[in-house]
Amino acid sequence: MINAQEILFKSVQKALKELYSIDSTNIVFQKTRKEFEGDFTLVTFPFIKEAKKSPEQVGQELGDYLVKNEKTVIAFNVVKGFLNIVLSDAFWLSYFNSVKDSSFIGFKKPESSGRTVMLEYASPNTNKPLHLGHVRNLLVGFSVAEILKANGHKVIKASIVNDRGIHICKSMLAWKKWGNNETPVSTGMKGDHLVGKYYVKYDQEYKKEIDYAQKTALQAWIKIWAKKPAKEGEISNQMIMLFAVMIFKLIQSFDQGKPKQLTEVEIDKLASGNVQDLEEEREEEFMDDAAHMFYNGLKKELEGKKLFYKIGTDGKKEFDEIFEFIKAKLPLVMEVQDMLRKWEAGDKETVNLWKMMNGWVYEGFDVTYKTVGVDFDQTYYESNTYILGKEIVQDGLAKGIFYKKENGSVAIDLRPEGLDEKVVLRSDGTSVYITQDIGTAIERFKQFPDLKQLIYTVGNEQDFHFKVLFKILEKLGYDWAKECYHLSYGMVELPEGKMKSREGTVVDADDLLGEMFTTAEETTKELGKVEGFNEDELKDLYHTIGSGALKYFILKVDPKKKMLFDPKESIDFNGNTGPFIQYTHARIKSVLRKSESSFEASLNSISFNALEREIIKHIYDFESVVEESGNTYSPALIANYVYELTKTFNKFYHDHSILKEENEDVKVFRLQMAKACSQTIANAMGLLGIKVPEKM
């Protein structure tokens, strides 16, 4: 394509050499600001030292040289150290003629760069429906993938589904205990929402256990404390454990609907520090399987920890510390951990339950993905990949990249790199999260031998995780490691702060989308713009406008930055919004439909008015904006760009008539320009995953 900056670069380089004997490759042009005449601006300050002249003088002399020697430059002006260069209408027209009929203005040819990248996004957990945070992930991920495609790369869109682990078991357990065999069909609920309901249920029930445990335990503790346990003014681990086990028993009685309290006798025994009796009693009296597991679990936790407390204070701090242990070992926790063990052991009933409930979730997710308009070329499941990475760690251990700690765990020391020490294998030989990330990354490069880069669309709370991951891969000797990129996006915050699923402050994705469609419908009806549409077309239109508003709202913000979303203030449809841009597109299309004459033939010469010139230059900029947004992984650049273009066109549309223009050449040009504009708008919006309507 015709490149103005390249032409100017060469001429200025020559001019500097001839006029001042300066050899410079550091010549950068910026767009001339609207308030000055000109197309491109050269800042002359960098050259004044070597030229030994004032900025104004350098500007004047360079300008003279360009006008004389470069035919595309027809005029210039100098303001302080700024040389504003004016290119000829002929230049802009020839550029315009080269793109006016293209349907991929600004785009490189598909897969022309020869580069293959995998972009991972979405990455949901299968225990709850998607929320606003996921929506930003989906939109940013999808859009960046499209932008990279527009830059000529081959992009594999991938999702890794977090379908296993303790949090998945929570919803399974809760459904099993309290679900009454509910299904999406029996309840009419979307599958992911049904499963999410039981994830919340688990948490509520667990909270009840905690509350009761705390109340009961504190009462007993106060009594024990008041009796000042003997033993040199100290309370032993053993005693704490017995205490904890008794609390555990109480919670069981609570869960069975028959809450009990510790008896005075029991408290006396605990307080006296004479725990012999209780220990003997524990077998028959209160050590069933669950309690036994609890006892052993707690024993392991406390091993090696010094938990002797001096008497003297009110004992509250001590209680809190002990209670932290108890909290992590309550009956529901034990049960859910047991379920995970069964899942890992392949227990049939558990696996079947897991398959069934995950199936519900996938059906739900598919609906949401379809509504949002995102898709994947590859789907990975953690249940298949969580084992990966262990051998790699063993290899790395042999090579001395990792080391074994005294407790048997394997770790890497990244402190010299300014990071931290990181465990990559537990002392029992099981993997941690990063282990499988190491494994899956390597696996993907094996699966796709052409792969050059992995991009992870994950929130910025994981910045540290990815720094560590990439550094480890680099140390393991994979040269693609430095090509890996964490597409880190900021959190979406509500006016009252961060979203917390446990506190019910999340904005549900399906609800949000539904509201957007409704608002689009209401607004369209209010404006009386429903004529000429049938039912299906209208539904389509509301979907286009509603999701366009939401997508644009989210994508216009730099992904790296956190953003605020206020659900109470619904998203605007006026001003710097998706619908504004969609509206402009529809308006152009309406004009084009109404044009009776054809306007295909290229013009040989024309003189532009200021707005026409501005619009052509805007279209010209699109290609470099697409490049820049690809280089910086930023859909926001595209959003801001298309808004500016649209605004400029609207101004033109307001000030000048297209169809009623009397000069035939001008009319033809304006139609061509309008068409190119609508194409550019459609292309830009397409990169954001936003459709543009023919009419609205």
Next chain:
RNA sequence: GGCCUCGUAGUUCAAUGGAUAGAACGAAAGUUUCCUAAACUUUAAAUACAGGUUCGAUUCCUGUCGAGGCUACCA
């Protein structure tokens, strides 16, 4: 405590070290015999603070104050 982000109009967002810091919403005022008024025009309104580097700093450096995140043998 350590590490990493971020502080721009009332609010939500812009500004490869460059000219007089741009928009939108909200506020105030205006535009419709004219291709779609989801539009257009006008007004008021901001770089947290203090230093430094530079011809030039919202941008780079240092410090203070303020907000958020990370800091697990969790995922």
